[in-house]
Amino acid sequence: MSKINEFRAIEARIAQEMERLENLKQDKGFQKDMEFGEKLQSLMSSYGKSVRDVISILSPDAGGPAHQEKTKRKARVLKVYVHPDTDEIIETKGGNHKLLKSWKQKFGEETVESWRQD
Numbered sequence: 001m002s003k004i005n006e007f008r009a010i011e012a013r014i015a016q017e018m019e020r021l022e023n024l025k026q027d028k029g030f031q032k033d034m035e036f037g038e039k040l041q042s043l044m045s046s047y048g049k050s051v052r053d054v055i056s057i058l059s060p061d062a063g064g065p066a067h068q069e070k071t072k073r074k075a076r077v078l079k080v081y082v083h084p085d086t087d088e089i090i091e092t093k094g095g096n097h098k099l100l101k102s103w104k105q106k107f108g109e110e111t112v113e114s115w116r117q118d
Helices: 003-026 028-047 051-058 098-107 109-114
Strands: 079-082 089-092
Touching: 003 028, 028 051, 089 098, 098 109
Parallel strands: none
Antiparallel strands: 079 089
16 A cells, blocks of 8 residues: 555544544533533542542442452372381372382382372
8 A cells, every 4th residue: 555545544534533523522421421520520639539439438349359269279188108018107298208209219109109008
């Protein structure tokens, strides 16, 4: 598209938007809404109140952000391992147990998992 065509297209869009703006300014409902907004701003400033204050006065439940329940993560399952030769017992909820790690290193993870009691 040439620069002249682009210019004319933009100019036409601006003219359309200006016409819409003028129509909106002439609309009675819009004029009432603007008047209400201006009076409300004036009233709020005369009393030193913010929009948030007005909302909390008119609707206390809508004043703050909605409280979301914190989702608790699922409790870890207790895992019990019994060494078949020494009958040592390890009870753990995670894999960060010192003795369990040493068993897995020495005997292999698959072997130690086979020692797990359900």
